[in-house]
Amino acid sequence: MANRPVHFIWLLDCSYSMQGERIGQLNYAIREAIPEMRSVAHDNPAAQLLVRTLTFSTxxxxHHKDPVPIDAFTWQDVQVDGTTNLGEALHLVARELQTPPMPQRALKPVLALISDGVPTDDWKAGLRAxxxxxxxxxxxRVAxxxxxxxxxxxxxxxxxxPELQPLDANSPKQLAAAIRWASxxxxxxxxQPVAGSSDPLLKQPAYAPPVLDNDDDDVW
Incomplete structure (x- = not known):
């Protein structure tokens, strides 16, 4: 059976409030998560994991426009700039979730949103899109x-x-753990969208995020 694509899209807040340690830790954590994403992809040979990145600020x-197979994906650090236009980012993602460009035989896409602030544009319109x-x-969806x-x-x-909650990342350690889990x-x-599977991730609520302990002295 030919591989069916799983499109994974990072939506990353790169507003000025992310400057300094936060943006540095975000870049580090995603880069370190790539080998684990490859391992998961190799464990699911019927699925082809394709990754790209969208940043939002002013x-x-x-940031990575074209879907890249995870085995060929190389992280390029993101930079901070301006405000928090989440709505614009969601509109851009919505265009990619039409068929086409999404193939009809794709598996469920993954949307992973990371933010440290409050949207500065009409984010609800983007979410409706x-x-x-x-x-x-x-x-x-992961947040x-x-x-x-x-x-x-x-x-x-x-x-x-309503059964899902965002993951809290209040320190570098929690951010790294959250990104590792999300990815x-x-x-x-x-x-693995097989009904009745014994995989606990597929039971309801699906992919429910864990509560991450924080014993890090460096709290944001």
């Missing part, structure tokens, strides 16, 4: 809240499931 733009697409409704100032109500609405467990949930 504007939203593709994603929800209006067939692949947006099916997507496995990571960095620091105490992150708007968790926005992230909960993005998740679209592996969510991929498993998307790439």
């Amino acid at each position: 504007t939203a733009e593709w 994603i929800d209006a697409t067939p692949w947006g409704k099916k997507a496995v 990571i809240a960095i620091g105490e100032d992150a708007d968790r109500s926005v992230l909960r609405e993005f998740l679209g499931n 592996t467990a969510a991929v498993k949930a998307a790439s």
